[in-house]
Amino acid sequence: MKKKGNRSVSVPMVPRGEHKQMADRCVGTEDSSPAISWMRRVGVLVLLAPSALVWAGEAAGDRDAVRLRKVETPGQVRVLLENLRAYDVAVTLTIRTENAQVTRLIPETATCAAQVQSEAARISVVDPSRPWRWRCSLRWAKGRLDAHPDDETRYRLPFRKGASCHVSQGYNGRWTHHGPDQYAVDFDVPEGTTVCAAREGVVVDLKASSKIGGPNKKHRGECNYVSIAHADGTIGEYQHLQYEGVLVEIGDHVTAGQSIGLSGNTGYSTQPHLHFGVYSAVDGSHRQSHRVTFVAREGTMTEPRAGKTYTAE
Numbered sequence: 637m638k639k640k641g642n643r644s645v646s647v648p649m650v651p652r653g654e655h656k657q658m659a660d661r662c663v664g665t666e667d668s669s670p671a672i673s674w675m676r677r678v679g680v681l682v683l684l685a686p687s688a689l690v691w692a693g694e695a696a697g698d699r700d701a702v703r704l705r706k707v708e709t710p711g712q713v714r715v716l717l718e719n720l721r722a723y724d725v726a727v728t729l730t731i732r733t734e735n736a737q738v739t740r741l742i743p744e745t746a747t748c749a750a751q752v753q754s755e756a757a758r759i760s761v762v763d764p765s766r767p768w769r770w771r772c773s774l775r776w777a778k779g780r781l782d783a784h785p786d787d788e789t790r791y792r793l794p795f796r797k798g799a800s801c802h803v804s805q806g807y808n809g810r811w812t813h814h815g816p817d818q819y820a821v822d823f824d825v826p827e828g829t830t831v832c833a834a835r836e837g838v839v840v841d842l843k844a845s846s847k848i849g850g851p852n853k854k855h856r857g858e859c860n861y862v863s864i865a866h867a868d869g870t871i872g873e874y875q876h877l878q879y880e881g882v883l884v885e886i887g888d889h890v891t892a893g894q895s896i897g898l899s900g901n902t903g904y905s906t907q908p909h910l911h912f913g914v915y916s917a918v919d920g921s922h923r924q925s926h927r928v929t930f931v932a933r934e935g936t937m938t939e940p941r942a943g944k945t946y947t948a949e
Contacts, residue, residue, distance in 0.1 A: 701721050702727060702774070703717075704756075713758070713760075713770065714755055715729075715731075715755070715759065715772055716755055717754055717755075721841075722750055722887070723779075723840035724869070725779070725917070726779060726780065726920050728774070728776070729773070730772070732770065734767075734768060734769040736761055738758070739759075740756070757772075777921060780916060780917060781916070781918070783917070786867075789835065789866075789868070790936070791929065792835070792949065793949070794823070794831055794910060795823075795830065797893065799829070800945050800948075803823060804822045804907075806822075806940045807927065817913060820911055822911050822912075824907070825899050825908065826899070826908055827899060828881075828900075829898065829910070830895050830898060830899075832893050832895055833864060833892055833894045833896050834872060835866055836866070836867075837865050837866045837872065838888070838889050839886050840864065841862075841863035844860050845860070845880075846858040847879045848902060849901045849904075855903050856904045858903050859875050859877075860876065860882065861874060862877065864890060870916050871915050876899065876909060878898050878899065878900025878901070881897050881900050884896045884897070932947055932948065932949055933949050
């Protein structure tokens with residue numbers, strides 16, 4: 637069971653990257669003082685990062701995957717934004733200051749490549765004779781704000797050809813398929829069932845190290861999964877895979893129907909199943925799911941129905 641930019645910015649590449657969790661994160665706060673008064677100037681920056689997908693491996697720390705760094709000089713601070721992820725992220729950076737002004741070097745809406753470092757803003761003192769304070773808070777969500785889901789695309793069922801699967805929860809499901817998961821589908825399948833790519837794309841994120849699952853929301857972060865970026869900017873999520881049940885690596889180009897993992901019961905889950913959804917970012921804190929059309933032996937499905945069984949073509 638179970639989350640626009642029009643202008644581009646050229647930024648240098650950072651030859652490193654990390655991946656770990658599928659969930660969106662608040663990943664950092666830089667503070668000029670332990671105690672701060674919120675005053676005067678508030679700024680919000682939204683950035684996106686299109687993919688640059690070149691490596692595999694498990695992240696050492698999720699909080700460091702998308703982060704802020706500061707470079708301080710007398711009377712000024714340069715705020716640097718780093719995206720060490722292998723996939724696109726939407727980032728919201730809020731800056732609050734007292735006796736300081738903010739100069740943004742990247743527009744509020746911009747497009748940046750993954751694995752980049754760029755200078756986001758400069759904060760400088762207004763009156764040097766008085767104390768000055770500032771604080772930056774950063775939030776990010778997986779995916780691109782400028783994604784345009786292709787309504788003409790037809791998705792395979794995410795299983796081997798000829799395999800039949802029962803839908804336990806469809807679009808707008810009463811248990812968990814609402815809000816960002818409105819258009820996700822849960823397939824009731826035994827653990828170890830081969831999961832296949834429903835659409836061609838590039839593997840941009842994965843997790844295979846969890847052995848934990850159960851019907852408690854505290855297990856949300858324990859879900860094993862594979863994330864595949866599509867040509868239209870959306871990301872397909874295949875969740876609740878079994879321990880060490882990922883069969884691909886970050887950077888792999890996969891075709892529709894290719895085996896990518898084994899189903900399981902990890903994360904927030906009441907029984908073994910596969911959660912499949914197609915997502916894009918709304919802002920630095922939220923994602924949205926998109927309605928997709930499946931092709932099955934029973935015909936074309938614009939809305940898989942809970943309680944029905946479908947066969948993969």
